[in-house]
Amino acid sequence: MRRILVLFFVLGYFANTSNGQTKTAAQTVQDFYKWYTTKGAMLEWRQVLKRPEFSPAFRKRLxxxxxxxxxxxxxxxxxxxxAQDFDDQFKIKxxxxxxxxxxxxxWMFGGKAATVTLNNVANQWLIDDIKGVQ
Known part of the structure; x- marks a missing residue:
């Protein structure tokens, strides 16, 4: 019985790790801004910086x-x-x-608002910079 339980847990672990595909860069930035424009912007900045999408260097700069x-x-x-204002209807190009x-x-309000740069670190896409339109 014990062997069956151990085998069950091992198989479950491998099933989870194989299905746990990492997000693409596009998915990472899209999911982050969807969260930020609907929930995150209302939080205190220290709470926002706890998000896993930020690189350590960018978190420090923020x-x-x-x-x-x-x-x-x-x-x-x-x-x-x-910006000072934002729209929850945004586009990522x-x-x-x-x-x-x-x-x-x-893109927000029909125009380009920022350029977002992500780096892939240990097979995970992290937001490393956000620059405004010049």
Whole structure:
């Protein structure tokens, strides 16, 4: 009986790991902005930065940005959407994609709002930069 239970758990583990496909870069950025525009933007910034989609380096840069905003008593600007206002009706358009880096445009209100760069680290796509339109 014990062997059957061990075998059952081992088979279950392998079934889960084989079905647990990693997200593509496009899925990662789409899922993140869907979450952010419907729920995340209403959270305190420290909660947002706990999301697994951010690279450690980008999380650190965002932390510095938000801490400076708090220190200077500034507010209103959102570095995630690169604007003060945002729309939950957004589009993600691919610009480039390689094995380790992908870049997308974030479109809101009918225009380009930001460029989002993801890096593939340990087979996981992470948002590493968000730049506004120049």
């Amino acid at each position: 932390t510095v940005f938000y801490q400076k905003m708090e220190k200077d008593n500034e507010g209103g600007y959102d570095p995630i959407v690169q 691919p610009i480039s994609s390689a094995a380790t880096k992908a870049t997308f445009e974030l």
